[in-house]
Amino acid sequence: MKIKLKCIMLIDDNADDNFYHERVIKKCNAADKVIAMQDASVALEFLKSVKNSSVDHPDLIFLDINMPGMNGWEFLEEYRKLPKELQSQVIVIMLTTSDNPDDKAKALDLNIAADFKAKPLSKEMLEEIVNSHF
Amino acid sequence: MEQSRHTELTFQLIVESSPNAIVLVNKEGKIAYINSQTEKLFGYTKGELIGQLVEVLIPARYTGKHPGFRDMFFVSPSERAMGMGRELFALRKDKKEFPIEIGLNPIVTVEGTLVLASIIDITERKKAEERFRLVVESAPSAMVLVNHSGIITLVNQQTEALFGYGRNEMIGNKLEMLIPERFRDIHPDHRQTFLASPKTRSMGGGHDLFARRKDGMEIQVEIGLNPIGETHDQMVLASIIDITERKKAEVRFQLVVESAPNAMVLVSQDGIITLVNQQTEMLFGYERYEMIGSKLEMLIPARFSSDHPGHRNGFFKQPKTRSMGMGRDLFAKRKDGLEIQVEIGLNPIETPEGQMVLASIIDITERKVQERAAKKQAELVIKNKELEQFAYVASHDLQEPLRTVSNYLQVFEEDYLNVLDANAHKYLQSISGATKRMSLLIKALLEFSRLGRDKKLVKVECGKLVADVVADLQTMIKDSNTTIHISEMPTLNLYEIEMRQLFQNLISNAIKFRKKKTAPEIQIISKKVNEKWHFLISDNGIGIAKVHFNRIFDIFQRLHTNDIYEGSGIGLANCKRIVELHQGEIWVESIVGKGSIFHFTISELSI
Numbered sequence: 001m002k003i004k005l006k007c008i009m010l011i012d013d014n015a016d017d018n019f020y021h022e023r024v025i026k027k028c029n030a031a032d033k034v035i036a037m038q039d040a041s042v043a044l045e046f047l048k049s050v051k052n053s054s055v056d057h058p059d060l061i062f063l064d065i066n067m068p069g070m071n072g073w074e075f076l077e078e079y080r081k082l083p084k085e086l087q088s089q090v091i092v093i094m095l096t097t098s099d100n101p102d103d104k105a106k107a108l109d110l111n112i113a114a115d116f117k118a119k120p121l122s123k124e125m126l127e128e129i130v131n132s133h134f
Numbered sequence: 135m136e137q138s139r140h141t142e143l144t145f146q147l148i149v150e151s152s153p154n155a156i157v158l159v160n161k162e163g164k165i166a167y168i169n170s171q172t173e174k175l176f177g178y179t180k181g182e183l184i185g186q187l188v189e190v191l192i193p194a195r196y197t198g199k200h201p202g203f204r205d206m207f208f209v210s211p212s213e214r215a216m217g218m219g220r221e222l223f224a225l226r227k228d229k230k231e232f233p234i235e236i237g238l239n240p241i242v243t244v245e246g247t248l249v250l251a252s253i254i255d256i257t258e259r260k261k262a263e264e265r266f267r268l269v270v271e272s273a274p275s276a277m278v279l280v281n282h283s284g285i286i287t288l289v290n291q292q293t294e295a296l297f298g299y300g301r302n303e304m305i306g307n308k309l310e311m312l313i314p315e316r317f318r319d320i321h322p323d324h325r326q327t328f329l330a331s332p333k334t335r336s337m338g339g340g341h342d343l344f345a346r347r348k349d350g351m352e353i354q355v356e357i358g359l360n361p362i363g364e365t366h367d368q369m370v371l372a373s374i375i376d377i378t379e380r381k382k383a384e385v386r387f388q389l390v391v392e393s394a395p396n397a398m399v400l401v402s403q404d405g406i407i408t409l410v411n412q413q414t415e416m417l418f419g420y421e422r423y424e425m426i427g428s429k430l431e432m433l434i435p436a437r438f439s440s441d442h443p444g445h446r447n448g449f450f451k452q453p454k455t456r457s458m459g460m461g462r463d464l465f466a467k468r469k470d471g472l473e474i475q476v477e478i479g480l481n482p483i484e485t486p487e488g489q490m491v492l493a494s495i496i497d498i499t500e501r502k503v504q505e506r507a508a509k510k511q512a513e514l515v516i517k518n519k520e521l522e523q524f525a526y527v528a529s530h531d532l533q534e535p536l537r538t539v540s541n542y543l544q545v546f547e548e549d550y551l552n553v554l555d556a557n558a559h560k561y562l563q564s565i566s567g568a569t570k571r572m573s574l575l576i577k578a579l580l581e582f583s584r585l586g587r588d589k590k591l592v593k594v595e596c597g598k599l600v601a602d603v604v605a606d607l608q609t610m611i612k613d614s615n616t617t618i619h620i621s622e623m624p625t626l627n628l629y630e631i632e633m634r635q636l637f638q639n640l641i642s643n644a645i646k647f648r649k650k651k652t653a654p655e656i657q658i659i660s661k662k663v664n665e666k667w668h669f670l671i672s673d674n675g676i677g678i679a680k681v682h683f684n685r686i687f688d689i690f691q692r693l694h695t696n697d698i699y700e701g702s703g704i705g706l707a708n709c710k711r712i713v714e715l716h717q718g719e720i721w722v723e724s725i726v727g728k729g730s731i732f733h734f735t736i737s738e739l740s741i
Contacts, residue, residue, distance in 0.1 A: 014534065014538075016538045016541070016542070017537070017538070017541075020538075020541040020542075020545065023545060066530075097530050097533050097534055097537070098530060100526060100530075119533075119537055120537055120540075120541055
């Protein structure tokens with residue numbers, strides 16, 4: 001890892017996945033901080049309140065699609081209403097079980113998420129993401 | 135003298151008691167005697183007339199010629215009617231004319247020969263005749279009065295119009311002039327038959343009748359016959375209707391029915407079939423003579439035929455064009471007993487034989503079969519969608535716990551590697567292998583269910599497509615030392631991505647299932663066979679036992695354990711689906727130990 005990010009946020013209702021992904025990030029030494037959120041709406045509120053300068057301000061968000069309550073699509077709909085300057089400082093990557101090409105196409109059409117990846121997050125995948133977006 | 139006096143008296147008595155007016159005239163044309171009937175008829179007294187010239191009783195326009203006629207009578211006196219064929223008129227004292235008939239009898243007396251004219255006033259008869267003539271004249275159809283010897287005695291204007299003759303050309307001539315030559319000889323016999331038992335009836339007894347116009351043209355007619363007059367002077371009044379147009383219309387109607395693209399049956403009110411067309415013969419398998427004149431119920435399955443007359447009566451109560459059996463399934467019965475499902479349209483038709491119904495019958499058996507097939511097809515599409523949905527949800531939902539298992543396995547190995555013995559390692563490896571394999575199967579199932587989902591037909595050079603696939607497999611080909619021969623390939627409309635997958639599966643299978651210590655040799659050949667393209671991919675590999683020839687194309691069917699040949703068991707199932715997308719078939723021939731040939735066909739698909 002050439003670059004170390006300040007903070008990576010995981011938004012996924014599956015605690016096991018969050019545990020594993022956080023572990024991969026830590027093992028790669030890819031970020032100072034990992035914030036795991038199991039509820040997309042809580043994650044959204046968090047983003048609204050967090051200061052740019054804060055150490056809790058994520059550079060990268062991994063977002064799952066299928067979640068109870070607010071799902072990934074609904075999260076994106078709200079996220080795009082956030083201040084542009086905040087959005088410009090964050091890279092959103094869809095990280096999901098779905099390997100449905102329709103979902104992938106939909107995600108890329110929305111033009112909010114930078115990429116669409118299938119779980120699980122691996123070391124190689126993480127390196128590739130960080131290298132191409134930071 | 136006494137004697138002659140007596141005779142004279144007797145004669146006078148007879149003359150007086152005659153119901154007719156009687157006038158005796160001598161050679162000089164003088165009236166010798168009249169009876170009291172004459173006084174009444176002419177308005178003169180005996181005294182006024184006796185001794186006068188008989189011309190006093192004749193209208194002025196005839197008096198010139200009359201003496202001449204009189205003289206001729208006396209030259210050869212005989213008992214006869216006066217004025218054969220001419221109309222005779224008499225003049226009363228008040229100068230009124232009236233029509234008469236006169237019978238002439240020569241009488242020899244002592245004064246010499248006299249003529250006894252007995253005069254009948256035919257005013258009333260003439261009036262009746264005139265009335266009759268007027269009725270005939272004003273009749274809407276041609277009427278011809280024929281006497282017992284077949285002479286035309288009266289025609290009306292309609293007859294002139296119909297036949298093109300003037301009445302003078304017809305009256306007095308033989309009726310046969312109005313009959314086509316081929317019937318002329320037999321006609322007098324028919325006339326005699328009629329005169330033998332005269333009664334009002336139509337002529338021809340069901341035969342087509344023809345008449346002949348002056349210009350030689352024949353017309354088809356209907357003729358009604360009415361006997362007129364007394365037995366001794368039997369006449370026939372024939373009324374003639376030109377039915378040429380009607381017959382033409384009937385023929386036209388029959389032609390239309392005959393040329394209709396579907397079966398048509400004309401049925402009378404009492405359910406008798408009066409007309410069918412060729413399509414009916416074809417549909418029902420009966421000859422038309424078997425149907426015409428029979429009850430319609432012969433074409434209806436027994437279980438419906440008892441209700442049918444009721445339905446029919448209902449139709450005739452309110453005849454209108456409509457389809458039969460609204461909302462019910464209708465069936466007809468062929469001669470061979472086979473039932474067919476039909477649609478029937480009903481049209482009321484006015485015919486000379488009365489109200490009828492024209493039923494047009496369409497065999498919808500095939501359509502119903504198609505409909506059922508289409509319904510099945512639609513159900514299949516839905517089922518497929520459901521399967522796809524299921525496969526997607528299943529793969530998605532199954533992947534999740536599976537991923538968790540393999541993630542934690544990895545974590546477990548990383549953190550506790552050092553505290554585990556060799557057995558534990560082996561166990562963990564087995565668990566890891568199983569989860570990887572399960573993941574592979576789930577992915578394969580998803581792929582299979584999604585095959586051809588977003589398919590698009592494009593024009594593809596097969597040669598280039600196969601070359602691309604071979605290039606993709608280059609590593610595998612090199613490692614196994616495979617040689618591939620590709621014959622000339624066509625350019626076809628294909629689902630490109632799917633077709634690529636098909637070749638990739640078949641070629642990689644041919645390499646994968648190679649014999650130990652034998653370099654794989656693969657041949658790819660294409661040829662056109664009856665509108666389809668036939669492809670062959672042959673190898674020199676391990677081959678497949680005949681019992682498995684069909685099984686191998688089913689999903690998740692594998693002939694080998696994973697440790698010998700890896701695979702999900704879905705490759706050939708995918709191939710089969712792809713070939714079916716191209717409306718083709720796939721099959722294999724193979725000899726164990728020698729090799730296999732995979733065949734598939736694809737249709738010419740239009741974009």
